[in-house]
Amino acid sequence: MDNEKDILEVRNLQVDFKTYAGDVKAIRNVSFDLRKGETLAIVGESGSGKSVTTRTIMGLNASNARITSGSIMYKGQDLLKKSEKEMQAIRGQDIAEIFQDPMTSLDPTMRIGRQIAEPLMIHKGMKKEKALKQALEMMKLVGITDAENRMNDYPHQFSGGMRQRIVIAIALVNYPEVLIADEPTTALDVTIQAQILNLMKELQDKISTSIIFITHDLGVVAGMADRVAVMYAGKIVEYGTVDEIFYNPKHPYTWGLLSSMPTLDTKGDELPSIPGTPPDLLDPPTGDAFAARNQYALKIDTEKEPPFFKVSDTHYAATWLLHPDAPKVTPPAQIVARQKQYAKMQKDLLAQQQHHGPVEEEEEQQ
């Protein structure tokens, strides 16, 4: 918890939304850490609370939101206790966000050079000429060709991929400590998506930003994330390193997500799917919220909420299946195949280490 490498610590966060129908419990006791320089992916369906979590960090929740408990520690200060004015100084300076839709997150009436320079003028008090000069550098960095001339263009003169590059330039121009990317490539074509993801990785290396990456595309997660948190019905149900989540998942919801996505090798008449729909968070079910859709559900799942069980030092899952007294179950075939692949990978790695000495281990530590 008091890890020096942690840049952001979210603890026991609970957020309700007041509606006519009652209180929607959108975030139900969420805790996680973000480490320096890492990419943490948060995955889950719409309504699972991933966007609300990041909006709470940014202090951008709708006016009917109420944070009923929890803390968000950034550099030793609780962001939830900050005034709106203090948050304004943090947003765009320490914590920046890239939104899903590059069409609506730019000002259509402002030249893009000016839009990129704006955070510098506001947060750093820079003079316009100097800020524009730095904006030009940023445009070159995110790969906008002919930047000198294009600075004076308006957003509608750019393609979707170029606009998302501009949005990234605006977010990164102040070299923020934390970057929140909320489905940054969902609106883009696969080839453009690949370019933008590569760009984000490159820039992360250059300015060592920590990224919270929100997406529902597990393919993108596999390529981007160091660690993954899986959210369901306002809770994190499993978290671990990207390898642990993709090759050795423990929560039945993660199993369902991974097997319902066809890979290029998937064949057969029926795709494994998760039956039903997510629960209504106006009145969340008692016990495990996933129980109703879970073919592996135990009796206790409908009565008592599962705590996090430790799988490894970095891997935890909230499912009663990990309780020592739980019956042994066999995960779906696709998951078993993934576990086998993982076992083989680890064996190969071990063999390699014995061959060369534990070099890789040390490299990772640094």
Add this chain to the structure above:
Amino acid sequence: MDYENAEKILEVKHLKQYFNVGKADEVRAVDDISFDIYKGETFGLVGESGSGKTTTGRAIIHLYEPTSGEILFDGKNVDNFTSKEDRHKFHQDMQMIFQDPYASLNPRMKVKDIVAEGIDINHLAKDDADRTNQVETLLETVGLNKDHSSRYPHEFSGGQRQRIGIARALAVHPKFVIADEPISALDVSIQAQVVNLMKKLQREQDLTYLFIAHDLSMVKYISDRIGVMHYGRMLEIADADEIYAHPLHDYTKSLLSAVPVPDPEFERTRQEIHYDAKNENDGKERHLVEIAPHHYVRAADDEIEMYKQRAHEASLIKD
């Protein structure tokens, strides 16, 4: 895919669909494409935004007047039906499922009236009881229940709405369904449900699908054959498995290399292939050529040999 006994249900011949013809901002959305779709198969149409895949779908169901070219459905030209009955029959035989389940259902109509609209227009119900009965059967077919029929669209989730859209399309007993990005707006866990439903209905009701999408892994899973479009042109057509395992055109290769795969080890070693679209516009005359059996690539005369060589290396051509 069994080509021996395959029977063509749809033939697209040299279809051109231009907008703003003759003006400075003329758009050649679809530029001379030809392909066939066989009875009972799923033909996947993939491409980036702006490639013309949606325009192709709309031209086929005759939402546009084509600039030139022919579309034959069951052997009849859809642009000039000789009789009124033929036209009515065409509009029953071909139906569409839309991308956005929120925008494609009238928010002020009850589900039963949305689903029954086609039944009413085509006078397919004997009386009110028959109409209700048909609607309830349809709702059950798509995995909803009959109590849902008196509700409004806003009371449903995205996946359920897409099921309503499917029920509406099926109400007039179509033979051919155009599904334009039917699952792109849905969550991963719901996508699989809708795809399974579409496959089940295809088996039970002998449907032919034109499945338009940009999610390449889902297209491969559902399709028998796939066509790849780029800048309004068809660049490659082949069996789904073959086109993914052995793409011959450089654009197809680059498109496939960009698909994110839910496997971290694969992603760490992924090699992206870049495609330069300039080659396509060098002024050479190009058309679809059958390079390997049932595997077509858009090529100029002096490129055929190169593609044949590639097909040979992938052992698609046997000596």
